[in-house]
Amino acid sequence: xxxxxxxxxxxxxxxxxxxVGSSTFPIDIALxxxxxxxxxxxxxxxxxxxxxxxxxxxxxxxxxxxxxxxRRGFWGxxxxxxxxxxxxxxxxxxxTGLLTNWAGIHFLIARVLxxxxxxxLGFFINLYFIFKVAESQEGSATAxx
Numbered sequence: 001x002x003x004x005x006x007x008x009x010x011x012x013x014x015x016x017x018x019x020v021g022s023s024t025f026p027i028d029i030a031l032x033x034x035x036x037x038x039x040x041x042x043x044x045x046x047x048x049x050x051x052x053x054x055x056x057x058x059x060x061x062x063x064x065x066x067x068x069x070x071r072r073g074f075w076g077x078x079x080x081x082x083x084x085x086x087x088x089x090x091x092x093x094x095x096t097g098l099l100t101n102w103a104g105i106h107f108l109i110a111r112v113l114x115x116x117x118x119x120x121l122g123f124f125i126n127l128y129f130i131f132k133v134a135e136s137q138e139g140s141a142t143a144x145x
Contacts, residue, residue, distance in 0.1 A: 010127070016066035020058055025115060026053035043107040048104060051089045055081075055122075058096050067131035081130045088125070092118050103142075133142050 029051050035046035059081050063070065070077060092114055099110035127133060 013127065013133075014123055016120070017062055017126065020061045021119050021122075024058045024061070028115075029108060029111065033108060036107070043100070044093050044097050047107070047111060048089045048093050052082075052085065055088075055090045056083055063131065066106060067126060067133055069133050070131040071133055074129070077118050077130060080122060081126075084125055084130060085144065088118060088122060091121075109128050 030048035031053055032046050035041040035042050035049060039046075041049070056078075058069070059078060063074065063077065070081065092111075095114040095117070096107060096110045099105045100107045100114060103110075105113070
């Protein structure tokens with residue numbers, strides 16, 4: 001059953017998730033730029049690599065802070081996260097490629113545009129599938145915003 005308290009907890013999780021994402025996204029963009037400009041890696045491959053690195057950092061921060069009360073262990077959750085993350089990375093590469101090749105948008109700008117959609121999708125995937133947050137356990141969480 002959904003209660004006002006559950007809605008507040010979900011909003012708190014979303015705010016925390018957004019703060020973490022906002023702090024790790026510059027790492028994603030910096031890595032993308034470095035891989036393409038310095039190492040000469042194709043921008044689509046670099047997009048995927050940078051995404052996986054940045055979201056791995058994101059996972060390790062979000063797990064205890066935004067998604068406290070998870071039912072999954074760290075490594076079990078991370079394994080599941082990588083499987084789902086591969087799908088999300090492919091979506092990121094696909095949409096970045098479409099915006100770059102078909103719409104003529106610079107790859108870094110395209111990646112920023114794709115981030116909003118992917119970020120919201122990622123929140124709900126994390127909330128319901130990756131972390132399987134136990135709403136009944138949330139009352140014992142001591143983390144605060």
